Amino acid sequence: MQHISEQTRAGGMLRPAEAARFLGVSIQSLYRWSAQGRLPRPLKIGPRTSGWKLADLQAYLDRMEQEAGGAA
Numbered sequence: 001m002q003h004i005s006e007q008t009r010a011g012g013m014l015r016p017a018e019a020a021r022f023l024g025v026s027i028q029s030l031y032r033w034s035a036q037g038r039l040p041r042p043l044k045i046g047p048r049t050s051g052w053k054l055a056d057l058q059a060y061l062d063r064m065e066q067e068a069g070g071a072a
Contacts, residue, residue: 013051
């Protein structure tokens with residue numbers, strides 16, 4: 001898992017660049033996966049800003065890890 005700042009951890013929201021870095025993908029992939037339903041859609045956190053809940057992204061990673069473990 002990438003380093004998450006204490007401020008982000010306390011707020012529980014990741015902006016697109018942070019969310020992409022957290023998942024190890026590009027910002028384009030992040031939005032594509034959201035559009036495909038693989039990830040939740042971003043939430044509006046300001047007039048020109050959106051973001052993802054850290055807990056939702058962690059749940060996605062946990063789910064992917066379980067699926068990969070079950071397939072082995």
